[in-house]
Amino acid sequence: MAKVEPRRRGGVSQERLRGLYREMLLIRRFEEKVEERFRAGDLSGFLHVAIGQEAVAVGVCQALADGDVFASTHRAHGHALARGMHPNALMAELYGKLEGCSHGYGGSMHLYDVEIGFLGANAVVGGGLPAMTGAALAFKLRKEPRVAVAFFGDGATNIGTFHESLNLGQLWQLPAVYVCENNHYAESTPAEQQLPIKDLAKRAVAFGMHSMKVDGQDVEEVLRTAGRALEYARSGKGPVFLLCETYRLVGHYVGDPQVYRSKEELHELRETQDPLDHTRAKLDLSDDELASIDHEVEELVEASVEFAKAGTDPRPEDALNNIYA
Amino acid sequence: MRRDDDVFIMGEDIAEMGGSMAVTQGMLAEFGPERVRNTPISEMAIVGAGIGAAMQGMRPVVEIMYEDFTTLAMEQIVNQAAKHRYMSGGQLKVPLTIRTQGGAGWSPGAQHAQQVEAWFVHVPGLKVVFASTPSDVRGLLWSSIYDDNTVLFFEHRVLYGLKEEMPDEIEPIPLGKARIHREGEDVTVVATGRLVHEALKAAAAAEQEGVSVEVVDPRTLQPLDEETIVASVKKTSRCVVAHEAVTRMGFGAEVAAVVQHQAFDWLDAPVERVGSKFAPIPFAPVMEQFVVPHDSDVLDAIRRTVGRNGR
Known part of the structure; x- marks a missing residue:
C-alpha cells in the first residue's frame, strides 16, 4: 500500500497520528466485536455502534483537558473509549456485570465514568444538552477553566432541549462546546425528511453562537478544530457549536436492515468515507506495522470479552440500591 | 445563600x-x-x-x-x-x-x-x-x-398570605417527617397543602358535633412518614385523606392503601377520600369552587366515617 503523505502545515506528527489511528481502530474493532457478540446472543438490550464516526469521537475527546466533562448519546461506545475508558469496563457494562462502568445499572445507552468526566450517555435524544449547559454554568460561577461538551446528532437539532440549551448557553456566555455529529440520518429518517435546512451551522447562527465546521472523517481536522473550539470556550468567549460532518457506515442499531438506504449508497460510503482508510493513507507505516497495531487492538478487545464474561453478576436485589443518595 | x-x-x-x-x-x-x-x-x-x-x-x-x-x-x-x-x-x-x-x-x-x-x-x-x-x-x-x-x-x-412569627435561626425540618397539627381521638385527617387548613376548619366544626379530629400533614410525600400516619389511625380507628388534586389516582389513594394494609384491624370505617372532582380547573369562580374541595367536604367525609360506627 502506497503511503505518500508529507505532513501538511498544522498537521500532527506521525507519532501522534499513529496514536489517533490506534484509538480509532480500537473503537472499530470493539464495535465489530459488539455486533458479533450481540448476534451470538451474548448481549441484551439495544445496541448502537459508531462504525464510521470514530474520527469525531477520537478527535474531540483527545482535545479535551483534564477536568473537562462531556455527555454522550445512545451511540456512546466510541466517546467512552476515546476518552480513555478501558475496554474491559465498557464490555463488562454491556454484559451487565458489576465490573462495568455503570456497574450493570446503565447498559450501552447509559454509560458513565465520572472520573474521566463522562457524565452520561443518554438514551433520550437531546437529553444531555441541558445538563452540559448547567455544568458549564457551574464552571463559570466557580471561575474554573473547564469546559462542558455535549455530543448529539443531526436528529437532535430538531428537539426542544437543543434549542433551549444553545439559547441559554449563548445568553450566559457559558464555557460549553456543542458537538453535532451530522451522520445525515435520524435513525432511519434521511436529512431531507427531517431538516428544513442543509447547513446545520445555521442553527447556531440563530442564537448568535460562534460555530465551526469540520470534516468529521478527518481525525486530524477534528482534533485541531475541537482544540480551537475548546480554547475559545475556555477563554471565556462563550460557547461554540462544532459541526462534524460524518457518516454512519452501519445501521442505526445492530440488526437494522437499513431499508431506508440503498446497498449502493452504503457501498459507496464505505469506499469513500471510512475515517480509518483516510488516516491509514496518511500514515507512514509499513503493512507489518499496521498489522501489528491491528493485532494489539484485537487482543485488547478479545480480552475485554473474556473479562466481561468472567465478571460478577449483580444480585437481583441490587436493583434497589443507588435510587437515592 | x-x-x-x-x-x-x-x-x-x-x-x-x-x-x-x-x-x-x-x-x-x-x-x-x-x-x-x-x-x-x-x-x-x-x-x-x-x-x-x-x-x-x-x-x-x-x-x-x-x-x-x-x-x-x-x-x-x-x-x-x-x-x-x-x-x-x-x-x-x-x-x-x-x-x-x-x-x-x-x-x-x-x-x-x-x-x-x-x-x-x-x-x-x-x-x-x-x-x-x-x-x-x-x-x-x-x-x-x-x-x-x-x-x-x-x-x-x-x-402565600399566611403569616407566622419566625425565629432568626433557621430550624431545618427533616424530610419524611409528618406534622401533627392537632391531636384528636376519633378520626385522623391526613391532609396536604391548602387542605391542611381546610381540615383544621373542619376539625373545629366537628368538635362542635362532639367528634375529636386529629390532623396530620405528611409534608413530605416521598419519602412518606407512614409511621406517624399509621400510629394516628391506630389511635382513632378512622381515616380521611384530603388534598386539592383530583381524587382519582391521587396521593390520597396511596395513603389509603398504606393505612388499610398496616392498620386494617384497627379501622372502623372505610378510608374516605377528599379531592377535586374529575375535571380540569374551570375559570368561572362558581365552577372552580364547585370542583375543588373545601372544609365542608372534609367535614362531610369525617361524618361519613363516624356515621359508619353508629355515631
Whole structure:
C-alpha cells in the first residue's frame, strides 16, 4: 500500500497520528466485536455502534483537558473509549456485570465514568444538552477553566432541549462546546425528511453562537478544530457549536436492515468515507506495522470479552440500591 | 445563600420582579445577578441546567413559575434528574431543588391551577415536599437544598398570605417527617397543602358535633412518614385523606392503601377520600369552587366515617 503523505502545515506528527489511528481502530474493532457478540446472543438490550464516526469521537475527546466533562448519546461506545475508558469496563457494562462502568445499572445507552468526566450517555435524544449547559454554568460561577461538551446528532437539532440549551448557553456566555455529529440520518429518517435546512451551522447562527465546521472523517481536522473550539470556550468567549460532518457506515442499531438506504449508497460510503482508510493513507507505516497495531487492538478487545464474561453478576436485589443518595 | 456560595437560584422573572409570586423579592439586591438568575422561558433548560450544576456539586434551586409548567420539563425531571444516580451505578448525585407553586382559589383557569404533586411521587429517585405553613416552608426548603437528591418542592398559591412569627435561626425540618397539627381521638385527617387548613376548619366544626379530629400533614410525600400516619389511625380507628388534586389516582389513594394494609384491624370505617372532582380547573369562580374541595367536604367525609360506627 502506497503511503505518500508529507505532513501538511498544522498537521500532527506521525507519532501522534499513529496514536489517533490506534484509538480509532480500537473503537472499530470493539464495535465489530459488539455486533458479533450481540448476534451470538451474548448481549441484551439495544445496541448502537459508531462504525464510521470514530474520527469525531477520537478527535474531540483527545482535545479535551483534564477536568473537562462531556455527555454522550445512545451511540456512546466510541466517546467512552476515546476518552480513555478501558475496554474491559465498557464490555463488562454491556454484559451487565458489576465490573462495568455503570456497574450493570446503565447498559450501552447509559454509560458513565465520572472520573474521566463522562457524565452520561443518554438514551433520550437531546437529553444531555441541558445538563452540559448547567455544568458549564457551574464552571463559570466557580471561575474554573473547564469546559462542558455535549455530543448529539443531526436528529437532535430538531428537539426542544437543543434549542433551549444553545439559547441559554449563548445568553450566559457559558464555557460549553456543542458537538453535532451530522451522520445525515435520524435513525432511519434521511436529512431531507427531517431538516428544513442543509447547513446545520445555521442553527447556531440563530442564537448568535460562534460555530465551526469540520470534516468529521478527518481525525486530524477534528482534533485541531475541537482544540480551537475548546480554547475559545475556555477563554471565556462563550460557547461554540462544532459541526462534524460524518457518516454512519452501519445501521442505526445492530440488526437494522437499513431499508431506508440503498446497498449502493452504503457501498459507496464505505469506499469513500471510512475515517480509518483516510488516516491509514496518511500514515507512514509499513503493512507489518499496521498489522501489528491491528493485532494489539484485537487482543485488547478479545480480552475485554473474556473479562466481561468472567465478571460478577449483580444480585437481583441490587436493583434497589443507588435510587437515592 | 448567605452562608453557601454553592446555592444559587434561577427561574423566570425571579430577579428584578422577585418572582411572579414575589417569593424571591429582594434577593437580587442582596446576592446579585450571578446567583439570582433570570432565565428565558425554557423549562427544559432551566431544570436541565440545574441538573448539570448539581452534578458538579452545587446546590441550585430552580423555580418553575407554575406547577402546570413542570409538564414542559418532565423529561428532564423524570428521565434525567431522577435517574442519573441510578444509571451511573451510584457515581453521581443530583442535589437539585425544584420549587414550584399552583392551586385553585383565584380563577387562573385550567393551565395555572392544577395540583400535580402526585405525579412525581410515582418516580423512583425523586423526593417530593408539599409545605403548607411558613415555618414548614422554611425548614423543609433548607433540608431540600441540602438533600443530595432532586426534590420537587410544592407551595400553594393561596397560602402565600399566611403569616407566622419566625425565629432568626433557621430550624431545618427533616424530610419524611409528618406534622401533627392537632391531636384528636376519633378520626385522623391526613391532609396536604391548602387542605391542611381546610381540615383544621373542619376539625373545629366537628368538635362542635362532639367528634375529636386529629390532623396530620405528611409534608413530605416521598419519602412518606407512614409511621406517624399509621400510629394516628391506630389511635382513632378512622381515616380521611384530603388534598386539592383530583381524587382519582391521587396521593390520597396511596395513603389509603398504606393505612388499610398496616392498620386494617384497627379501622372502623372505610378510608374516605377528599379531592377535586374529575375535571380540569374551570375559570368561572362558581365552577372552580364547585370542583375543588373545601372544609365542608372534609367535614362531610369525617361524618361519613363516624356515621359508619353508629355515631
